[in-house]
Amino acid sequence: MRIGLPSAETLQGGSLKALILTLLLSVFMFQLLRTVGLRTFSMASETYMSGTHSAAFVTCPNDTVARDLARGIVEKKLAACVNIVPAIKSVYEWQGKIEEDNEVLLMIKTRSSKVPALAEYVRSNHPYEVAEVISLPIDQGNPPYLKWIGDVVPE
Incomplete structure (x- = not known):
């Protein structure tokens, strides 16, 4: 050959x-x-240190509350982006009873260092007696997107 x-x-x-x-x-x-x-x-x-950013989740009773919280969170630089996910069904136990409600979910992208301030803002502005604010550290992601979060949300 x-x-x-x-x-x-x-x-x-x-x-x-x-x-x-x-x-x-x-x-x-x-x-x-x-x-x-x-x-x-x-x-x-581009290097990214795992856990530097977090995705936080907050449930809201309706779209109006969700929009107001989302706008306030972004305006106060507590997050770079908040996605509003409509029409979720939540089943949970509250005061000894199983409850089922329609809710709206906020998916929040922020710096991990901002989660305590974010939780405080939600507690102060949310109509629920016990507002859900949970966060998970971001292990990996699209480097330019992660950089953008860091650029928008100051330390």
């Missing part, structure tokens, strides 16, 4: 032109991919 480029004698006029064009395009594409690839690699290689 012979590996390599065919000789000029074995190529006819059209095939030789196609080979030259393919080689030129390959060189151009290699340079383009190298440039784009390095930029993509540098974005993906």
Whole structure:
């Protein structure tokens, strides 16, 4: 088996032109991919310390409360983003009875260091006697998105 480029004698006029064009395009594409690839690699290689950011969850009785809390949380720089997830069904025990309610869920992205202030803000502005505020540390994620959270929410 012979590996390599065919000789000029074995190529006819059209095939030789196609080979030259393919080689030129390959060189151009290699340079383009190298440039784009390095930029993509540098974005993906930004370092992130696991647990620096958190996703917090808060349930609300209705959309109005959810919107008011979400807006206040973002305005006060307690989070970079709050997603409002409508129409969840919650089943829970409260004062010895099984309850079932329609609620709205807030998914909050913030710095882990802001969770205590976030919990205090929710407690002070939430109509529930015992408001849900739970958070989970973010272990991994899209580096530019995680950087954005850090840029928006100051230490």
